[in-house]
Amino acid sequence: MDKKRKSRFLSNGYLILVLVFIYLPILYVVFFSFNEGKSLTHFTGFSLRWYQNMFEDRTMLECIYYTVLVAVIATVVSTVVGTIAAIGLSKARPLVRTAALEINNLPVMNPDIVTAIGLMLLFISAKVQLSLVTLILAHITFCIPYVILTVMPKLRQLDDNVAEAALDLGATPWQALTKVILPQIYPAILSGALIAFSMSFDDFVISFFTAGVGINNISMYVYSMKRYNPSVNALSTLIVVVVTLILIMVNLIPHIRDKKLNKGDIVR
Amino acid sequence: MKKVLTAVLVICLIAMGAAGLAEKKDPVAEYGSDVLNVYNWGEYIDKQVITNFEKEYGVRVNYSLFSSNEEMYTKLLSGASYDVLVPSDYMIERLIREDKLQPLDKDVVTNLDVLTAGVQNMGYDPDNTYSAPYLWQTVGIVYDTTKIDPEAMEEQGFSAFLNPEYKGHVYMYDSERDGFMIALKALGYSANTTDEDELNAAFDWLREMDKAVSPSYVTDEVIDAMANGEKWMALVYSGDAAYILSENEDMGYCTPKEGTNIAVDAMVIPANASNPKLANVFINYILEYDNSLMISEEVGYASTNDQVLNDLSAEGGTYEGNAAYLPRAGYELDEYYNDIPESLRSLYSSMWIKVKLHE
Amino acid sequence: MKSFFRMSYPYLLWMAIFIVAPMVMILLYAFTRSGNSMLTFQFTLEHFANFFTDPTFMRVLWTSLRIAFLTTVFCILIGYPAALFIANLPERRQTMMVLLLTLPMWINMLLKTYAWRGILMNFDLESEIKVFIGMVYDFLPYMIIQIHTSIAKMDRELLTAAQDLGANRWKSFTKVTLPLSVPGIISGITLVFLPAVSSFVIPKLLGGGDYVLIGNLIEIYFLTAGDWNFGSAISLIMAVIIIVSMWATKKLDRSAQED
Numbered sequence: 001m002d003k004k005r006k007s008r009f010l011s012n013g014y015l016i017l018v019l020v021f022i023y024l025p026i027l028y029v030v031f032f033s034f035n036e037g038k039s040l041t042h043f044t045g046f047s048l049r050w051y052q053n054m055f056e057d058r059t060m061l062e063c064i065y066y067t068v069l070v071a072v073i074a075t076v077v078s079t080v081v082g083t084i085a086a087i088g089l090s091k092a093r094p095l096v097r098t099a100a101l102e103i104n105n106l107p108v109m110n111p112d113i114v115t116a117i118g119l120m121l122l123f124i125s126a127k128v129q130l131s132l133v134t135l136i137l138a139h140i141t142f143c144i145p146y147v148i149l150t151v152m153p154k155l156r157q158l159d160d161n162v163a164e165a166a167l168d169l170g171a172t173p174w175q176a177l178t179k180v181i182l183p184q185i186y187p188a189i190l191s192g193a194l195i196a197f198s199m200s201f202d203d204f205v206i207s208f209f210t211a212g213v214g215i216n217n218i219s220m221y222v223y224s225m226k227r228y229n230p231s232v233n234a235l236s237t238l239i240v241v242v243v244t245l246i247l248i249m250v251n252l253i254p255h256i257r258d259k260k261l262n263k264g265d266i267v268r
Numbered sequence: 269m270k271k272v273l274t275a276v277l278v279i280c281l282i283a284m285g286a287a288g289l290a291e292k293k294d295p296v297a298e299y300g301s302d303v304l305n306v307y308n309w310g311e312y313i314d315k316q317v318i319t320n321f322e323k324e325y326g327v328r329v330n331y332s333l334f335s336s337n338e339e340m341y342t343k344l345l346s347g348a349s350y351d352v353l354v355p356s357d358y359m360i361e362r363l364i365r366e367d368k369l370q371p372l373d374k375d376v377v378t379n380l381d382v383l384t385a386g387v388q389n390m391g392y393d394p395d396n397t398y399s400a401p402y403l404w405q406t407v408g409i410v411y412d413t414t415k416i417d418p419e420a421m422e423e424q425g426f427s428a429f430l431n432p433e434y435k436g437h438v439y440m441y442d443s444e445r446d447g448f449m450i451a452l453k454a455l456g457y458s459a460n461t462t463d464e465d466e467l468n469a470a471f472d473w474l475r476e477m478d479k480a481v482s483p484s485y486v487t488d489e490v491i492d493a494m495a496n497g498e499k500w501m502a503l504v505y506s507g508d509a510a511y512i513l514s515e516n517e518d519m520g521y522c523t524p525k526e527g528t529n530i531a532v533d534a535m536v537i538p539a540n541a542s543n544p545k546l547a548n549v550f551i552n553y554i555l556e557y558d559n560s561l562m563i564s565e566e567v568g569y570a571s572t573n574d575q576v577l578n579d580l581s582a583e584g585g586t587y588e589g590n591a592a593y594l595p596r597a598g599y600e601l602d603e604y605y606n607d608i609p610e611s612l613r614s615l616y617s618s619m620w621i622k623v624k625l626h627e
Numbered sequence: 628m629k630s631f632f633r634m635s636y637p638y639l640l641w642m643a644i645f646i647v648a649p650m651v652m653i654l655l656y657a658f659t660r661s662g663n664s665m666l667t668f669q670f671t672l673e674h675f676a677n678f679f680t681d682p683t684f685m686r687v688l689w690t691s692l693r694i695a696f697l698t699t700v701f702c703i704l705i706g707y708p709a710a711l712f713i714a715n716l717p718e719r720r721q722t723m724m725v726l727l728l729t730l731p732m733w734i735n736m737l738l739k740t741y742a743w744r745g746i747l748m749n750f751d752l753e754s755e756i757k758v759f760i761g762m763v764y765d766f767l768p769y770m771i772i773q774i775h776t777s778i779a780k781m782d783r784e785l786l787t788a789a790q791d792l793g794a795n796r797w798k799s800f801t802k803v804t805l806p807l808s809v810p811g812i813i814s815g816i817t818l819v820f821l822p823a824v825s826s827f828v829i830p831k832l833l834g835g836g837d838y839v840l841i842g843n844l845i846e847i848y849f850l851t852a853g854d855w856n857f858g859s860a861i862s863l864i865m866a867v868i869i870i871v872s873m874w875a876t877k878k879l880d881r882s883a884q885e886d
Contacts, residue, residue: 015709018767022767022768025739025742025743026739028746041744088634088636092632100642108817109822111827113849114862117849141645144638150772173631188776190725191776195769240730244730247726250726
């Protein structure tokens with residue numbers, strides 16, 4: 001028992017260390033969003049001016065809007081298409097599967113500039129004007145590979161026989177899919193969606209060359225700054241706060257629901 | 269009596285309404301569209317100017333951002349239609365040569381007479397047929413006056429980058445064009461040379477520079493770093509130097525005696541603009557005293573409006589006593605960049621990479 | 628089961644249009660002479676010759692591969708225990724941890740790198756170490772998530788059975804958990820190694836501008852020099868080298884599976 005507790009203590013300690021490492025620069029950015037000066041290395045005094053600047057800057061607010069809009073659409077579409085494709089490919093002949101996965105890796109492997117110029121050339125030769133739609137298409141294109149790469153290993157762990165048994169027992173392919181396969185790969189789909197969302201959220205180069213006139217996202221704003229504007233620190237802090245609130249809510253709702261149920265039990 | 273009063277009131281109201289209508293022109297009827305697409309460098313304007321323009325003309329400005337001329341040029345290849353671009357001199361030369369711009373409407377852009385002498389008669393567009401200068405700057409050296417004596421700095425000019433006493437205390441701007449410019453200038457050549465022997469000599473100069481002072485190759489992070497006095501000297505644009513000097517009073521600015529690059533960013537209208545009429549109005553608006561003042565004050569780059577330039581650098585101006593704000597004008601050895609011939613661009617790139625890799 | 632394969636048709640079509648077609652156009656540039664006009668096809672291999680005869684380029688390529696390899700190794704070393712520990716948590720806390728790991732990925736990478744620059748400025752470190760910290764930082768969440776996904780909800784019964792049969796914890800880890808997590812590690816390697824080879828923002832900001840990597844080179848030739856032909860050739864060379872090295876990794880995976 002004591003040994004078990006010790007190992008739990010060690011593993012929790014390790015996870016906390018990893019989290020500290022991952023959150024260190026985030027805390028740094030949050031801290032400097034309250035800096036009075038423009039520096040990102042020297043704190044000269046507390047001020048909220050960068051928050052005020054951010055809310056007064058329409059271009060910046062539009063950036064948030066476009067970033068979230070594109071990320072949400074690209075994540076939903078790429079998760080659905082990617083998952084379906086992964087299931088299909090897992091049942092393909094090895095040669096077809098290998099070839100498809102190799103091509104699937106291209107957007108992950110290519111430097112962003114190559115993917116970006118390639119997509120731009122595609123839109124030019126198809127005589128498609130760059131717009132919000134081309135931006136979203138581009139994001140879906142580089143997000144799907146991440147979903148497939150995440151879902152595929154889980155599919156490989158699945159026991160083929162289970163799905164086949166379901167089919168033998170008279171389940172339709174649809175039932176086999178939704179009742180047998182999907183529940184088992186569900187965590188992988190979720191992880192894939194999270195990674196896709198992050199990729200879309202943080203992309204600069206591909207967005208730059210596929211977005212229509214007047215459409216900027218947060219990354220485009222940050223990269224194009226001729227001089228550092230600390231309002232982007234304020235913007236990042238805002239994102240952290242909003243996401244944290246959502247996380248807390250998502251975690252609290254089941255708790256509250258449980259408590260209510262428990263109370264109901266007692267009354268009854 | 270009452271009737272007369274009522275009648276007068278009604279007439280007055282109608283008259284006022286009509287006057288109001290007449291004053292508030294319908295932008296769609298006037299320009300064909302109430303949207304203006306502007307494509308400019310990031311953090312290169314006072315946003316209030318845009319807001320004011322929108323209010324005054326009842327239009328909406330769609331503002332897009334880029335971080336280099338080449339990036340912007342590549343984006344234009346997609347056929348995207350912007351109304352106003354703000355590229356630099358050599359890029360304008362290229363856009364004119366490739367027929368990608370349309371002439372300004374001089375009946376609308378009437379403020380060109382405010383231009384300061386330093387940005388008049390530019391080689392790429394001598395009579396401002398296509399372009400109206402927006403902001404301008406020189407390339408120079410910001411240095412810590414507590415570490416390097418100002419006289420010694422002026423005496424050395426660009427050859428300070430070969431001085432081993434400064435080893436480890438130098439920032440070099442990571443731009444192949446500017447890197448080659450200082451080498452060519454230090455050697456007494458033109459920054460626009462296409463002579464391969466001269467370029468090779470500049471290449472050797474840069475390699476010697478890399479050995480002598482072991483610089484850190486940086487881009488925009490140099491601004492924050494020099495404002496905090498992290499190193500002794502750095503190659504910077506005068507507009508950024510003006511900011512550094514206003515943040516840190518130990519810093520000085522030197523426009524090297526060998527001559528340097530003068531760069532002008534100017535407003536142009538692409539040939540495929542969808543709202544050229546409003547674009548001309550916008551360009552004229554930006555040239556106005558108040559607006560040019562706000563922009564130059566905010567970003568620290570020199571105004572192209574002569575009076576703004578004088579007022580900001582004169583007594584009581586925001587940049588009074590700031591050695592970097594006012595660019596050196598009329599110095600014989602200073603040059604604008606020409607567009608590098610296509611055949612030389614890759615050579616520039618590969619040589620610059622070799623310099624940075626200490627080869 | 629064959630009918631399931633049909634599910635991949637939409638994506639195969641998507642790939643043909645949005646991945647293969649653009650790549651073919653890029654490839655054309657690699658084998659043709661100057662200019663970014665696609666109308667004048669003049670076949671040439673000179674870009675490849677230029678690349679392989681210049682020791683600078685080869686050195687840059689080597690540095691990039693080495694940094695990417697070391698980054699991947701460190702991500703596995705740090706990430707595997709983390710993924711394992713997360714998988715041992717109660718299920719609700721597992722989701723929470725995964726979300727906590729993802730959240731920082733939504734903050735702009737350039738901004739986080741600036742922050743690292745500020746933090747690391749206070750320490751006297753070799754620039755190469757700084758680059759490693761930045762690279763491992765950026766890619767670690769991907770590795771943890773991939774490995775965690777592959778071992779989460781693993782067949783607990785297998786582990787219990789192994790332990791019932793008298794296997795100690797180390798043995799049940801090496802015989803049950805580790806082999807089952809290999810596909811996850813491979814996915815993690817793909818997600819870390821491939822982008823790491825061509826990354827350049829982190830090396831540039833943390834290592835100083837003299838840290839030129841292959842991604843940087845490609846960007847310079849595409850944008851600054853406007854030489855799409857040479858840029859395409861470099862990215863093709865890089866792609867081939869990576870595909871070969873990934874193929875070698877897969878071979879290892881297969882032999883590990885056969886054990």
